[in-house]
Amino acid sequence: MKKLATGICLTMLLNVALGQEVTRPDTTRRTARMPNFRNQVVSPEIHPDKTVTFRLFAPEASSVEISGEWMPGFGARESLAKNDTGLWTITLGPLQPEFYGYSFFINGAKALDPSNAVIKRDGNRNDNVLFIKGDKSDLYAIKDVPHGVLSAVWYPSSVLGFQRRMNIYTPPGYEDSKEKYPVLYLLHGAGGDEEAWVELGRACQILDNLISQKKARPMIVVMTNGNPTQAAAPGYEPEINEQRIQAFGPGNMISGKFEESLVKDVVPYIEKHYRVISNRSARAVAGLSMGGFHTLNIITANPGMFDYAGVMSMGFINTKQFGGEDNRNAFEKQVDLLKASGIKLLWIGCGKEDFLYQSVTELRKIFDQHQLKYVYRESQGGHTWFNWRLYFSELAPLLFR
DSSP states (O other): OHHHHHHHHHHHHHHHHTTOOOOOOOOOOOOOOOOOOSOOOOOSEEOTTSOEEEEEEOTTOSOEEEEETTSSSTTOOEEOEEOTTSEEEEEEOOOOSEEEEEEEEETTEEEOOTTOOOEEEETTEEEEEEEEOSGGGGGGSOOSSOOOEEEEEEEEETTTTEEEEEEEEEOTTSTTOOOOBOEEEEEOOTTOOTTHHHHTSOHHHHHHHHHHTTSSOOOEEEEOOOOTTOSSSTTTOOSOOHHHHTSSOTTGGGSSHHHHHIIIIIHHHHHHHSOBOOSGGGEEEEEETHHHHHHHHHHHHSTTSOSEEEEESOOOOOGGGGTSOOOHHHHHHHHHHHHHHTOSEEEEEEETTOTTHHHHHHHHHHHHHTTOOOEEEEESSOSSHHHHHHHHHHHGGGTTO
16 A cells, blocks of 8 residues: 555656646545436326326336236236336226235236335235225224234144244233233134234224224234144244144144134133133134134034134035035034023124125024024125125124123
8 A cells, every 4th residue: 555655656746847737636525326216106096086097117018917806806907008118007996995905917927016015915925005095994094093012922832732823912002001801812714824814804903993983892812823734924934844734634724723722722821921801701703714614613612611703704614525524413512502601792794795605504594593693794795805804893893892
């Protein structure tokens, strides 16, 4: 470094001696022009009339389509139009207020909207989120109200033989009070996990809003992973034990292991580690689809443990169709025991176009034959989160009253 400095000085002196102009090194700090990485494409753009414009800059693409949950029929798509700059555009709607998912298809391949940072995961599928505000989606919105706390908790399962993960919602004010709370065990459907009711069901937002409006009693909500061979949702699960994967076989949904684990592992853990009211009048269990199947199994196998139950998009399923035993007679005997236990609320909800509608009809027929009282909610639509969010928002205010 010293040699370099000496060389520069000698060169400058020599130039002066020869009468040449000296060019000094420019030590002025220049501000470099940084490239603009900001995405200038606005998508989605929601207009006052609730029409929505979607845009995608893809100059090399030969076709761009969009698929959204508001479209009728599974996998329906609409084509975007391309301008001379390579920007693809489409305006759709007006759309009803809701919490939607959508994605693009570029030359037939699915792609997320790079201009929209909000994404939701449903099983192994990721989609962008489109939230249309309005009366029907009001309870799903994040508002300026007191918020509960969502915690991811690992717990030991003696029934399943490994540590498992669940999400627990504690209501606003839980940390600063000494009050004890009732508990709802909220179960997801097939393909879901402990994140489903949080991410897709908007359970935390719905409860925050209902509690702030004094329409629902403050409660703790436990959202478990209903897949007995899984420890946790994708990205959270530790190294998988091959023996565990094969432990219950492909019929693990009907193995009964999850239901047993909830009763023997989850409920005792919650009642030991949280300030809860530990009696049947302060316990509820509810679930959708597979979670509704689990709910029915839990309340019929454990009459007197839960005073409140909600079954969404699920009816009576004879396990012989899955390779199990014919359970019709056993189920009817359990229904009699459930009736004798004096359960306070048995709530059933199903859409008219749900592929499990007939099973719900059969379940209601059994309950009617055995004179087991229940509340029935029938809605439009099918086996969708549109219905399950609606059902949860109607069921929660009925609990623990």
